[in-house]
Amino acid sequence: MKFDDKVPIYYQIKNYLYHEMMTGALKPGDKLPAVRQLAVDLTVNVNTVQRALGEMITEGILESQRGKGNFVTMDEERITQLKGKLVMEQLERFYEQLHALNLTDEQIIDSLKQYIAQRGQQDDQRLSN
Amino acid sequence: MKFDDKVPIYYQIKNYLYHEMMTGALKPGDKLPAVRQLAVDLTVNVNTVQRALGEMITEGILESQRGKGNFVTMDEERITQLKGKLVMEQLERFYEQLHALNLTDEQIIDSLKQYIAQRGQQDDQRLSN
DNA sequence: TATAGTGTAATAGATAAATAGAACACTAGG
DNA sequence: CCTAGTGTTCTATTTATCTATTACACTATA
Incomplete structure (x- = not known):
């Protein structure tokens, strides 16, 4: 690892x-x-x-x-709560960091969309090799 | 700090x-x-x-x-490059983490939108106090 | 040329994290 | 009862980080 x-x-x-x-x-x-x-x-x-x-x-x-x-x-509830907590932590850190880099809310969302879209293209390329 | x-x-x-x-x-x-x-x-x-x-x-x-x-x-170009690099690092880590938490691309984007929307509400509340 | 303000470097000590190794406590199964 | 497999604990050592302190090198300016 x-x-x-x-x-x-x-x-x-x-x-x-x-x-x-x-x-x-x-x-x-x-x-x-x-x-x-x-x-x-x-x-x-x-x-x-x-x-x-x-x-x-x-x-x-x-x-x-x-x-x-x-x-x-x-205790499945405990696991569900944990997942929610972990997701929230990631959201907070991500938003805080990009906001600190002077990106607006819209730019943050757009950059994520664009990143995911580009990622999809890369995946497609890998699959076609 | x-x-x-x-x-x-x-x-x-x-x-x-x-x-x-x-x-x-x-x-x-x-x-x-x-x-x-x-x-x-x-x-x-x-x-x-x-x-x-x-x-x-x-x-x-x-x-x-x-x-x-x-x-x-x-060298302003160097600073621009740095910003791009920092944003990309955040995107990669954020996506990787939420993907590892078993969220789909759509869920990742939606959770971010929802988080930002809720955040806006909180800001509004603070402003009105 | 002094002196104050700056960066740079080196030493020594404190703490946290990680490792290595050993020993102890409990469970299951022959 | 014995043994293998498990979790638990302890000590000692190493490494990275951070701190404290001191000293040195360079610049600007009174």
Whole structure:
């Protein structure tokens, strides 16, 4: 896994697991890979994994069962709330940053549309190769 | 100045100065505040300021004149390119993150529109108080 | 030519993050 | 009961960042 060296790895691991849950790769009640296995998969130390999981357990999004494993909470509402929170965080940061770069609301929306449109073209090109 | 403790301060200072240039608060040829003054303003150490400025000088966006001060480059093209690069970085990260959260292109655009619309309402409320 | 204002550099210490390694606690299954 | 697989905890070490402090180099100007 590729990490951005500007933000703590344990923090990026949290976001990685969040995303796995949001996309359904990890469903409510699912068992996570063993911490030692995760450490190998992410080419990272066990303690770093543990730190990420520890925080998520505190948040109530994961549940730990000693000797068995770590599991995604069965509380689906909690996951829904989390997704909403993560989306909102992205929106806030994105808007704030582009606004700080002196773009108007309209320019922000337009630039996103244009970016997505161009991206679509690139995808088409890749598919046709 | 408030810093996000998840990313290096020198890095956040760079972004702060970038934004000052994008908004026109710092124009081509302008002299920056003295490094010691910046350190006071940002409640940060001189070395930390120097590290941020040093990188921007390497990038060619700032020019240093020993004994005189640090100046924004006169090369306006360079600033325009920088703005484009910064906007593109935000777009890429935003899209990637929301896509990873399993939102479709349409949902991404809609959520942004909705966010901006709601934001406008909040602004209106503040203005009427 | 002093002096104040500027950038630059170097050292040493503090803290947070990440690593390596070991040990401990619990569970399941033969 | 033993063992393999799991989570948990601890210590020690390294690295990056930030700070504090001092010193040096250059410029403008009184």
